[in-house]
Every structure is written in structure tokens, then in C-alpha cells.
Amino acid sequence: xxxxxITLNVTRYRPGQDKAPTxxxxxxxxxxxxxxxxxxxxxxxxxxxxxxxxxxxxxxVCGSCGMMVNGTPKLTCAAxxxxxxxxxxxxxxxxxxxxxxxxxxxxxDFLDKLKSVKPWIIRKEEKPVAQGEYLQTxxxxxxxxxxxxxxxxxxxxxxxxxxxxxxxxxxPAAIALGYRYNMDSRDQGQExxxxxxxxxxxxxxxxxxxxxxxxxxxxDPAAAIQRSKVDTTKDWFKSILMPWGER
Amino acid sequence: xSATRPDPAKLYxxxxxxxxxxxxxxxxxxxxxxxxxxxxxxxxxVYLYQIYQLTRGPEAYISFTQKLNSPGWIxxxxxxxxxxxxxxxxxxxxxxxxxxxxLGEHLVPxxxxxxxxxxxxxxxxxxxxxxxxxxxx
Amino acid sequence: MATEKTxxxxxxxxxxxxxxxxxxxxxxxxxxxxxxxxxxxxxxTGALYRIWWVxxxxxxxxxxxxxxxxxxFYFTLNDMGLKPxxxxxxxxxxxxxxxxxxxxxxxxxxx
Numbered sequence: 001x002x003x004x005x006i007t008l009n010v011t012r013y014r015p016g017q018d019k020a021p022t023x024x025x026x027x028x029x030x031x032x033x034x035x036x037x038x039x040x041x042x043x044x045x046x047x048x049x050x051x052x053x054x055x056x057x058x059x060x061v062c063g064s065c066g067m068m069v070n071g072t073p074k075l076t077c078a079a080x081x082x083x084x085x086x087x088x089x090x091x092x093x094x095x096x097x098x099x100x101x102x103x104x105x106x107x108x109d110f111l112d113k114l115k116s117v118k119p120w121i122i123r124k125e126e127k128p129v130a131q132g133e134y135l136q137t138x139x140x141x142x143x144x145x146x147x148x149x150x151x152x153x154x155x156x157x158x159x160x161x162x163x164x165x166x167x168x169x170x171x172p173a174a175i176a177l178g179y180r181y182n183m184d185s186r187d188q189g190q191e192x193x194x195x196x197x198x199x200x201x202x203x204x205x206x207x208x209x210x211x212x213x214x215x216x217x218x219x220d221p222a223a224a225i226q227r228s229k230v231d232t233t234k235d236w237f238k239s240i241l242m243p244w245g246e247r
Numbered sequence: 248x249s250a251t252r253p254d255p256a257k258l259y260x261x262x263x264x265x266x267x268x269x270x271x272x273x274x275x276x277x278x279x280x281x282x283x284x285x286x287x288x289x290x291x292x293v294y295l296y297q298i299y300q301l302t303r304g305p306e307a308y309i310s311f312t313q314k315l316n317s318p319g320w321i322x323x324x325x326x327x328x329x330x331x332x333x334x335x336x337x338x339x340x341x342x343x344x345x346x347x348x349x350l351g352e353h354l355v356p357x358x359x360x361x362x363x364x365x366x367x368x369x370x371x372x373x374x375x376x377x378x379x380x381x382x383x384x
Numbered sequence: 385m386a387t388e389k390t391x392x393x394x395x396x397x398x399x400x401x402x403x404x405x406x407x408x409x410x411x412x413x414x415x416x417x418x419x420x421x422x423x424x425x426x427x428x429t430g431a432l433y434r435i436w437w438v439x440x441x442x443x444x445x446x447x448x449x450x451x452x453x454x455x456x457f458y459f460t461l462n463d464m465g466l467k468p469x470x471x472x473x474x475x476x477x478x479x480x481x482x483x484x485x486x487x488x489x490x491x492x493x494x495x
Contacts, residue, residue, distance in 0.1 A: 015257035071271070098258035106253050161274060164263040165463060203392040206459045207341060208277045226345040229396060236393035265465035281460040287406050288453035290414055291446045295488055297417060298442065301430045302494045308430045315422035324418030331411045338407040372412035379416055382432035 006030040006081055007088040008039055010051065013099050021099060023090075024048075030085055036076040037065050040091070040103075053103035060216060063153030067103055068092040073158035073214045094158040096167075110154055113170050117178030117196065122189025140185040147180035147224055149217040156211035156221050162204050169204040170195065172211035172221035179224040182231075202228045279330075280337045286330040293323075339364035395455050395478065402452025409445055439492045447485045454481035 005027040013021040026047055028039045037055055044051050055065040058077040065076045070090050081089070097105035127134070156172035163169045170178075178193045195201055205225045212222040268274040297315070300307040314320065343360035420426045432438050454477040461473050 013259055015254070015259075018259075021259060021261075095261065096263070098253075098260045100253045100258060106258055108252055161263075161267055161463065164267065165465070165467070197390065197393075199390055199392060203390070203396070206277075206281070206456075206463060208274070209344075210273055210277075213273065220344075223344050223347075226341070229393075230345060233393040233397050233400075237397065268463070278460070281456055281463075284406075284449075284453040284456040287410055287449050288457075290410070290418060291449055292484070294413065294417055295446055295484075295491060298430070298433050298495070299491045301433060302491065305429060312422055315418070316424070320422065321419065324414055324422075327418065328411060328414045331406070331414055334403075335407040335411055338403055368408050368411075371408050375409065375412050376416065379428070379432070380426060382435070382438070 004030040004085075006039070006085050008036070008043070009088055009090045010040075010043070010103070011092045011099075012051070012102055013093075015101050025088075030081060032082055034081045036067075036069055036074075036079040036081065036089060036091060039081060039089075040076060051103075052101045061151060063151035066094050066153045066155050066158070068095060068158065073155035075153060075155070075216050078216060094154060096158050096160070096164040097154070107154060109167065110152075110157060110171065110173070113174040114152070114177065117170070117174050117181075117193050118189060119177045119181055121181065121184065121187050122192055123186075124188045134186045136185055143185070144180045144183035147176050147183070147219055147221075150177055150180075150219045150221075151217055153216065155214045155216065159210040159214040161208055161210070162206060166200065166204055168200040170198075170201050172205075172225065173219075175202055175205075175228060176219055176221035176224035179228050182228075196228055197232045202232060205229075280333065283330040283334040283337075286327045287334060290324070290327040290331070335368060336365070339368070395451070398448070398451035399455035400452075402448040402450065402455075405444060406449040406452055410449065413445065433492075434495050439495065443488060443492055446488045447481075450481040450484040451478075454478045 006029075008026045008028055009023050010026060011021045012018075012024045026039075026043050028042050028047075031038070035058075037058055040051070040053055040055070044053075053065070053067070053076075055077065056062040057064070060075055060078050063075075066073060067076050068074075068091070069076065069079045070084065071092075073094060076091070091103065093099050093103045093105045097107065097109070100106050150173055152173060154173065157163050160169075160172055163171050175196060178196045181187045182190045182193060182196075197203075202225050205222075207222060207226060209222045212220045215221065264270075268278040297308070297311055300311045315324075339361045340357075342364060343357040348355040348360050416426070421428055433442065458470075458473055458477040461477075462470055466473060
């Protein structure tokens with residue numbers, strides 16, 4: 001009996017050669033425990049070495065293998081073939097990003113935006129090691145912990161129609177990470193993350209909520225963005241109604 | 248080590264269609280939620296017009312109220328009511344996300360917060376209904 | 385402090401307030417004056433609208449959701465591809481809400 005197969009329809013794009021992306025079909029062996037990434041690796045190893053895509057840990061912690069699987073942004077190491085079999089699987093590069101080659105997208109915009117929110121602890125004055133460690137209660141940790149889980153996989157950017165329409169939008173992950181540091185009791189750098197309060201910061205978001213739906217680590221960036229809006233609005237009204245307030 | 252940026256001339260930039268919100272159920276429901284605000288505003292304008300009729304005398308008010316008893320206007324108000332209820336439910340769901348509620352150590356589950364909002368909404372609505380009937384004088 | 389001067393938080397604040405008012409109060413009013421009253425299930429001469437605190441309630445009921453609509457509709461039009469004309473859209477939406485505010489106040493004061 002012939003081994004069962006499943007068809008993957010994969011986007012191909014050769015820079016400098018192709019005017020636009022095309023689709024190539026591959027019939028890969030169907031195995032119960034395979035994920036889409038296993039299928040892509042099979043294609044690359046056994047069928048077509050020219051296929052390009054990003055991947056690394058294959059266990060959902062590195063954030064490298066994000067692609068569109070049947071129109072939904074997914075980590076291909078977490079998308080099981082058995083959930084699609086016997087139907088065909090469309091594998092496309094993450095939407096809302098320029099395509100470099102095949103399934104590889106240009107992530108420089110995201111990296112620039114991530115840097116702009118200064119995702120690190122900012123102190124007014126550095127605490128010397130001799131003064132000991134920062135102490136944090138469980139409650140203080142809980143205030144920002146879920147937002148630390150971001151693996152920068154960019155599925156949220158692919159899910160966000162606002163980012164698709166307005167490339168200047170800071171985007172879910174960058175805002176969630178800015179919020180994570182603003183909520184960290186060790187951080188004193190909120191003023192330096194003013195980019196969050198710009199028009200293309202939190203204010204472009206219309207709370208579609210799809211970013212949180214696709215997030216593989218349950219970061220819930222939509223919640224981070226809306227809470228940032230509340231905090232920013234409170235600060236704004238305070239600064240208008242009580243301009244003598246202390247910094 | 249600084250990475251080199253890809254050659255912009257060779258990048259392919261897909262265009263987002265203006266009909267993006269028709270392509271996915273969640274996007275379509277999002278758009279319906281946003282458009283509910285239009286029906287709410289339209290209803291309030293009709294209501295304001297109804298109240299305005301009073302300034303022209305009691306007959307004007309009664310005559311306009313009778314005008315609202317046509318199939319077209321009843322259908323409009325039914326649709327507006329559906330959209331208004333959709334706004335209320337989605338607003339209460341959003342509130343649970345935006346304003347987390349803590350009871351001491353524990354975070355109140357979002358569905359509970361939404362349910363409490365809906366409960367309060369029912370109580371307020373019944374209160375307004377009673378007041379409206381009581382004040383009809 | 386923002387790196388760019390923005391009044392966005394002000395409009396968002398009004399949007400939120402309007403959303404709360406619309407969510408809690410609007411449905412029952414549609415039921416009462418849009419359905420029950422025209423269909424004759426209840427009768428009402430409208431005299432209650434002359435009571436001073438009812439006028440204040442009506443002002444809040446009608447005006448705040450107009451700002452909710454303005455902000456939401458402005459962003460919806462942007463999301464539907466009309467971003468290039470967003471300055472015109474802002475005037476139409478927020479301006480519309482402001483005109484609605486004035487007209488509502490005028491009607492209620494005239495009563």
C-alpha cells in the first residue's frame with residue numbers, strides 16, 4: 001500500500017527573477033506526528049533544496065518559524081498536519097511584511113520598532129552591585145509577567161489589519177513589550193517610552209483583538225495596548241487638570 | 248555584528264485589499280461592531296427629532312410618534328436595537344480585558360466580569376423603563 | 385509626556401465615556417421610544433422631557449454617544465482605505481459630533 005501523502009501549496013518567490021510570488025505544490029508523506037515544519041524540512045532535504053524559510057528550535061520558543069498556514073498566522077512547528085489532513089495546506093509567508101524570498105519576510109521594520117520602545121530596564125541612576133539586588137514581590141511580578149512571554153514571532157503583526165493598512169503603526173508586540181517595561185517595578189523609564197503615546201503608537205489600534213487570538217504564548221498584546229491607552233489618557237487628563245503635578 | 252538590510256529593490260510588497268474585512272469572519276464581526284456606533288448615533292438623532300417635535304406643540308409630537316409606526320421605521324428601530332445590543336455585549340467583553348478586576352489575591356475571570364456588567368445593564372434598563380412609565384404624566 | 389503633541393487621549397476619553405453610556409442606556413431607549421411607543425404598547429405625552437434633571441440625563445444620553453460614534457467611525461473610515469482624506473474625515477466626524485452637541489442643547493433649552 002502506498003504511503004499516504006498530503007499536499008502543501010507553498011509560496012515561491014525568487015528575488016530579481018520573479019515579478020510576483022507563485023505557488024508550488026509538493027506531495028509530502030503524511031505522518032500523524034508531523035508538523036508543517038517537518039513537512040517543509042522534508043521538502044528541503046528530499047525534494048527541493050531551493051526552498052527558503054526560517055526555523056530554529058522547532059518547539060515554540062524561538063519565534064522563527066511563523067508563517068501563514070491556510071490563511072492563519074501560525075508557528076509551523078506547532079501546526080500539526082493531522083489537523084488539516086486530508087485537505088491541502090497552503091503555506092505562505094507572514095502577511096503585512098515585504099517578502100525577501102519564498103517564505104522569508106523582511107523583519108527590519110519590526111526590529112526598528114522594538115528598539116524604539118527601549119525594551120530594557122531604565123534607571124534614573126544605576127544601582128551599584130554592592131547595594132544588592134532589586135526586590136520584587138509576587139504581586140509586582142504578576143503585574144507584567146504575562147507580557148514577558150513574547151518570543152518576537154510577529155504572528156500578531158500578520159494578524160493585525162491596522163498594521164497591514166498603516167505600516168507606521170508600532171504594532172502589538174512592540175507596544176506590549178513597552179508596556180511590560182513600564183509596568184516593571186524596577187523600571188523608571190516610562191518617559192523615555194513616549195513613542196507609545198504617539199499617533200502611530202497605541203492610538204492607531206482599534207482593538208480588533210486578532211493579535212491576542214493568534215499569539216502562541218498568550219501574551220495578550222491587545223490587553224497591553226488598551227491598558228496603555230487608559231494609562232496614557234489618565235496621565236494626559238492629569239497633566240491638563242493638574243499641571244503642577246510632580247514628575 | 249550589524250546585519251545587512253535586504254535590497255529594497257528586490258523585495259515583494261503585497262498590497263492589502265480594501266475588502267480585507269470581508270475575508271475573515273473575525274474581521275467581519277469587528278467591522279459590524281464598529282458600524283454599530285452608526286446605528287446608535289442615527290437612533291439618537293431620530294430620538295432628538297422626536298423630542299424636538301414637543302417644542303412645536305403636543306400635536307406635532309403625537310403625529311411624529313404615529314409616523315414612527317410605519318413598517319420602515321419599525322424595521323429601522325429593530326435593526327438599531329440589534330446593533331445596540333451587539334455594542335453592549337462587545338463593550339462589556341472589552342471592559343473585562345481593559346480593566347482587570349482583582350479581589351485581593353485573585354484575578355476575577357473575564358467572563359465573570361462581563362456577566363456582572365450584563366447584570367448591571369439589565370438592572371439599569373429595568374430601572375429606566377419603570378421611571379419612564381412612572382413619569383409619563 | 386509624548387514626543388509629539390497629541391490630543392488623541394481627549395477624544396479617546398470621550399469615545400470611552402460615550403461607549404459606556406451607549407452600552408448601558410441606549411438599548412432600553414430604543415425599545416421604549418422606537419418600538420413600544422409607536423406601536424402603542426405604552427403611551428407618553430413627552431411631558432417628562434420638560435423636567436430639568438431629565439433634560440440633563442437626555443443631554444448625556446444623546447451627546448456622549450455622538451462622540452463615541454465620531455471617534456469610532458473616523459477610525460473605521462480610515463481602516464476602509466480612506467486614510468488619505470483623514471483630515472476631511474476628522475472634520476466631518478468630530479465636527480458632526482460638536483454640531484450635534486449644540487443642536488441637542490438648543491432643543492433641550494427650547495423645551
